[in-house]
Amino acid sequence: MSPDASPPTLAGPVLIIGCGLVGTSVGLALARVGAAVHLRDAQPEHARTAQMLGAGTTEPPESVSLVVVAVPPDFVAEVVAGALAEWPTAVVTDVASVKLPPLEALASAGTEGLERYVGSHPMAGSERSGPTAASETLFEGRAWAVTPHAAVADTALHQVRELARAVGATLVEMPPDEHDLAVARVSHLPQVMSVLTASRLHGGPADHLALAGQGLRDVTRIAASDPVLWRQILHANRLPLVELLRGVRDDLDELLDGIERGQVIEDVLGRGVAGTRLIPGKHGEESTPALTSVFVQVPDQPGELGRLFRDAGESGVNIEDLRIDHDLGRPVGVAEIAVRSERAEELTSALTERGWTTYL
Numbered sequence: 001m002s003p004d005a006s007p008p009t010l011a012g013p014v015l016i017i018g019c020g021l022v023g024t025s026v027g028l029a030l031a032r033v034g035a036a037v038h039l040r041d042a043q044p045e046h047a048r049t050a051q052m053l054g055a056g057t058t059e060p061p062e063s064v065s066l067v068v069v070a071v072p073p074d075f076v077a078e079v080v081a082g083a084l085a086e087w088p089t090a091v092v093t094d095v096a097s098v099k100l101p102p103l104e105a106l107a108s109a110g111t112e113g114l115e116r117y118v119g120s121h122p123m124a125g126s127e128r129s130g131p132t133a134a135s136e137t138l139f140e141g142r143a144w145a146v147t148p149h150a151a152v153a154d155t156a157l158h159q160v161r162e163l164a165r166a167v168g169a170t171l172v173e174m175p176p177d178e179h180d181l182a183v184a185r186v187s188h189l190p191q192v193m194s195v196l197t198a199s200r201l202h203g204g205p206a207d208h209l210a211l212a213g214q215g216l217r218d219v220t221r222i223a224a225s226d227p228v229l230w231r232q233i234l235h236a237n238r239l240p241l242v243e244l245l246r247g248v249r250d251d252l253d254e255l256l257d258g259i260e261r262g263q264v265i266e267d268v269l270g271r272g273v274a275g276t277r278l279i280p281g282k283h284g285e286e287s288t289p290a291l292t293s294v295f296v297q298v299p300d301q302p303g304e305l306g307r308l309f310r311d312a313g314e315s316g317v318n319i320e321d322l323r324i325d326h327d328l329g330r331p332v333g334v335a336e337i338a339v340r341s342e343r344a345e346e347l348t349s350a351l352t353e354r355g356w357t358t359y360l
């Protein structure tokens with residue numbers, strides 16, 4: 001779907017029910033574009049904190065055009081049904097991480113007004129919970145899934161699409177069951193793998209943890225997420241998740257066997273490399289291009305980084321990513337410049353010609 005370039009036209013007032021990380025972030029992002037936002041939470045101090053942060057007002061609304069339900073998955077169906085009944089002309093959406101179970105619960109309970117409900121899911125979040133973890137820019141440039149069902153009215157769908165656009169997200173539409181299969185692979189399985197890795201940190205000598213580097217931090221950040229929330233998410237999406245975990249178990253058996261016997265395991269490792277290339281790139285490409293890192297020694301002196309960037313810029317090779325580390329015990333840093341693999345030699349020669357010490 002090509003992005004809609006026209007300015008979003010979100011009709012308010014908006015009522016947010018659930019002022020934790022996601023609800024408060026929605027409020028902050030909507031307040032930024034001038035929408036009237038009202039806040040409500042089962043724990044009133046969360047709504048008050050969200051108000052203090054600038055996400056809206058805790059004053060009860062007189063009328064509501066859109067209700068955003070941002071409560072944990074186990075409570076979504078009940079809160080959505082309550083909102084549809086309380087505001088008989090409002091559109092209602094939720095932001096829960098699973099989409100089919102709440103819809104099925106609402107439908108099987110014979111909920112009135114389902115044509116005004118459509119589920120959605122921002123693919124942005126944090127390992128932290130509660131209103132103080134919120135950010136007004138959380139959804140910028142991130143995917144926001146909207147998951148229409150057969151009975152939804154076009155006007156409701158339009159309102160929720162506008163919500164996603166108003167917070168700066170990129171709209172992705174798919175049916176609820178398809179969404180749940182997708183997030184099992186791209187969100188729920190990574191969560192479990194992160195937890196399993198972090199769990200293995202128990203029991204080793206404390207001084208081993210002094211060697212924890214960026215790799216461990218990258219893999220374990222999301223393991224710090226709220227276990228109560230994640231128990232609900234994983235339970236709600238257990239069928240697709242179990243399928244994927246069985247596949248992981250097979251891969252693990254293959255890897256174990258290979259490592260134990262000292263056999264070549266490059267094919268398992270290679271499947272990982274190929275997997276990372278399937279993740280959509282930062283410019284929205286279908287897949288991430290193959291990158292190569294060019295390492296450059298940078299003297300620890302004022303102006304040297306500026307000179308490096310200028311020389312790299314003059315080479316005409318685009319920098320895809322950049323990291324700077326200090327060389328322990330020496331007055332130099334090391335810049336790791338990631339570029340498309342086919343341009344790596346070109347950048348290396350251009351920098352070497354300009355006097356830089358480089359290596360691939």
Ligand SMILES: NC(=O)c1ccc[n+]([C@@H]2O[C@H](COP(=O)([O-])OP(=O)(O)OC[C@H]3O[C@@H](n4cnc5c(N)ncnc54)[C@H](O)[C@@H]3O)[C@@H](O)[C@H]2O)c1
Nearest residue numbers: 018019020021022042046071072073096097125126129130
């Ligand atoms: N955490 C993430 O990264 C993330 C990202 C996208 C979507 N989500 C989804 O968003 C929803 C909220 O997650 P969160 O991370 O903001 O959680 P959170 O714990 O930060 O906030 C949840 C809020 O809902 C309130 N609440 C609970 N039950 C309620 C009820 N019955 N009525 C009113 N308020 C109630 C809680 O008091 C809390 O303030 C979940 O459904 C989650 O699956 C989470």
Ligand SMILES: O=C(O)C(=O)C[C@]1(C(=O)O)C=C[C@@H](O)C=C1
Nearest residue numbers: 097122123124125126127187222
């Ligand atoms: O913590 C993060 O960075 C996340 O983005 C969390 C993340 C994700 O897996 O992408 C986790 C669950 C939500 O349903 C959506 C977002």
